[in-house]
Amino acid sequence: MTAKIISGTEIRKTILAEIKADVEKMKIKHGKVPGLATILVGKDPGSVSYVTLKVKTALSVGFHEIQDDQPEDIREADLLALIDKYNNDPDIHGILVQLPLPKHIDEKKVINAINPDKDVDAFHPANVGSLMICCDEARFLPCTPAGIQEMIVRSGTPTCGAEVVVVGRSNIVGKPIAMMMAQKSVCANATVTIVHTKTKDLAAHCKHADILIVAAGVPGLVKPEWIKPGATVIDVGVNRVGMNETTGKAILKGDVDFDAAKEIAGKITPVPGGVGPMTIAMLMKNTLRAAQYALGEL
Numbered sequence: 001m002t003a004k005i006i007s008g009t010e011i012r013k014t015i016l017a018e019i020k021a022d023v024e025k026m027k028i029k030h031g032k033v034p035g036l037a038t039i040l041v042g043k044d045p046g047s048v049s050y051v052t053l054k055v056k057t058a059l060s061v062g063f064h065e066i067q068d069d070q071p072e073d074i075r076e077a078d079l080l081a082l083i084d085k086y087n088n089d090p091d092i093h094g095i096l097v098q099l100p101l102p103k104h105i106d107e108k109k110v111i112n113a114i115n116p117d118k119d120v121d122a123f124h125p126a127n128v129g130s131l132m133i134c135c136d137e138a139r140f141l142p143c144t145p146a147g148i149q150e151m152i153v154r155s156g157t158p159t160c161g162a163e164v165v166v167v168g169r170s171n172i173v174g175k176p177i178a179m180m181m182a183q184k185s186v187c188a189n190a191t192v193t194i195v196h197t198k199t200k201d202l203a204a205h206c207k208h209a210d211i212l213i214v215a216a217g218v219p220g221l222v223k224p225e226w227i228k229p230g231a232t233v234i235d236v237g238v239n240r241v242g243m244n245e246t247t248g249k250a251i252l253k254g255d256v257d258f259d260a261a262k263e264i265a266g267k268i269t270p271v272p273g274g275v276g277p278m279t280i281a282m283l284m285k286n287t288l289r290a291a292q293y294a295l296g297e298l
């Protein structure tokens with residue numbers, strides 16, 4: 001039997017409709033809408049494509065959106081000054097600096113410069129810290145892990161006591177999703193294993209997973225024989241593996257061999273149309289929350 005496809009594109013529609021309704025209410029009650037500033041440094045095609053999607057989505061839910069594109073050679077001090085400007089702008093509730101940044105800029109310094117109350121990526125150490133202590137009380141959850149958790153919950157996958165294996169240990173995905181799934185919380189309570197490039201037997205660990213979350217950035221890394229029959233497979237990989245000659249669009253491939261895996265898994269997320277769209281939906285949710293906090297609603 002082939003797996004049920006968990007569609008990020010579909011779940012996103014529901015979430016964006018909820019957000020749009022809340023924006024309308026905010027407008028009536030406070031005469032204000034959530035404001036998001038997206039800062040893009042340089043012209044990396046992947047980054048340009050993601051930022052364009054973020055801006056488009058923000059506008060579609062009625063946000064005030066500032067797309068601030070900066071040249072590749074911007075000085076670090078100027079970027080920090082720009083962040084400060086948005087930190088002090090009362091119409092901006094969320095600031096997103098698209099990563100990665102050029103080598104001459106210290107990413108850590110940039111993230112630390114964002115006011116944690118406007119850090120809708122949840123990359124600032126203050127937000128990472130509150131996630132560690134209790135995700136149920138965290139102001140912002142990082143967008144990709146939050147999207148993954150929504151997909152797991154909304155697809156009806158039980159998590160309590162489930163074996164979750166996370167492939168990858170990045171600050172953006174692997175580490176936070178592992179922490180979130182292990183928390184004492186109704187949508188978590190799982191037993192979590194983190195595996196990575198130095199793990200001795202990746203396949204053996206993956207085979208135990210009731211929920212396999214793959215965020216390694218290696219196209220087709222996970223083979224169908226690594227998947228436990230009936231498992232839920234969440235593929236976080238968005239690898240640009242080539243270009244479609246006719247459309248000029250990038251060809252995206254996940255970290256899981258999707259066609260083979262869907263014959264074994266119980267549920268699986270596609271690439272594209274899986275975790276990616278959810279990441280953007282959760283960014284909108286964080287921006288809405290930032291505005292709700294600023295207006296004393298939460």
Ligand SMILES: Nc1nc(=O)c2c([nH]1)NC[C@@H]1CN(c3ccc(C(=O)N[C@@H](CCC(=O)O)C(=O)O)cc3)C=[N+]21
Nearest residue numbers: 049050097098099100121143238272273274276277279
């Ligand atoms: N400060 C910061 N915050 C981020 O959240 C952040 C970042 N930097 N840097 C890069 C990663 C990657 N990321 C994605 C967002 C959307 C899709 C997405 O929507 N993907 C579509 C396809 C998009 C396309 O066609 O290019 C899909 O999978 O269906 C993918 C990846 C956010 N990131």
